[in-house]
Amino acid sequence: MNRNFKTLSLAFFALITNIVFALPPCEYKDVITPLHQPDHWAVSLLDVEYKLPADYVPTNLVALTEAGFNDERFVKQELIADLKQMNEDALALGHGIDIQSAYRSYAYQDSVFNYWVDKEGMDNALLTSARAGHSEHQLGTVLDFRSVDGPAPWDLEDWAETPAGKWMSENAWEYGFVMSYPKGKQEESCYSYEPWHYRYIGKEFAAQWKTMNDATGMTLREWLWTQKP
Ligand SMILES: [Zn+2]
Structure with missing residues (x-):
């Protein structure tokens, strides 16, 4: 199909979808997400309402060394090939990427969230961290990145303004990775x-x-809502 036509029809579809489908507001609930089996990993909707069961553990966890990182933490095997390629391409362009955070279990996320509550208070913790079960990191398919030899990305004004972060924001989707919480989209994400x-x-x-994102600015949360039964 002609690419322009395809883009136009998808934009039209997105417009119709947006009319029929109103994205629910961010309400803090504890509902088990409908697609919560390990093989649903690509489309499991996790937000402040939907969560994974406490005993959800991803299948096929392997160490990040498999993707060429000097890092023993875990991710799902399914993303290794694309992560390895993305890492090699970033390095070849002179702005290597590294891993800040990888798979996090339910129990670990619980301690992470409570740390932020103690440090910054509940309201701020809810905006910057996920309650246990609600974190995408529990899927084993989520990574927090930083620049090679760089500081923690949250210690910078905007990591997406660095060479590595900017390249990721423009190209990560080509390797299957999507930024979950983009700039100016707090109400949606x-x-x-x-x-x-x-x-x-x-x-x-x-x-x-x-x-869809090019046509309407659709965030990943919105896209996942459209995939939900
Ligand atoms: Zn994260």
Whole structure:
């Protein structure tokens, strides 16, 4: 199909979808997400309302060394090939990427969230961290990135303004990774801007999301809502 025609028809579809489908507001609930089996990883909707069961553990966890990082933490095997390629391409362009955070279990996320509550108070913690079960990191398909030899990305004004972060924001989707919480989209994504947090949904879904994003600015949360039964 002609690419322009395809983009136009998808834009039209997106317009219709937006009329029929109103994205629910960010309400803090604890509902088990409908697609919560391990093989649903690409389309499991997690936000402030929907969560994973406490005993959800991803299948096929492997160490990040498999993707060429000097890092023993875990991710799902399914994203290794694309992550390895993305890492090599970033390095070849002279702005290597590294991993700040990888798979996080339910129990670990619980301690992370409570740390932020103690440090910054509940209201701020809810915008910058996920309650246990609600974190995409529990899927094993999410990584927080930083620049090689760089500081923690949240210690910078805007990591997406660095060479590595900017390249990721423009190109990560081609490797199947989508920035979950983009700039200026807090009302839609329910979290404050996180230029370092990328979720792997695979190249095919990421390309579908990208087309919708180009046409309407659709965030990943909105796209996942459209995939939900
Ligand atoms: Zn993250």
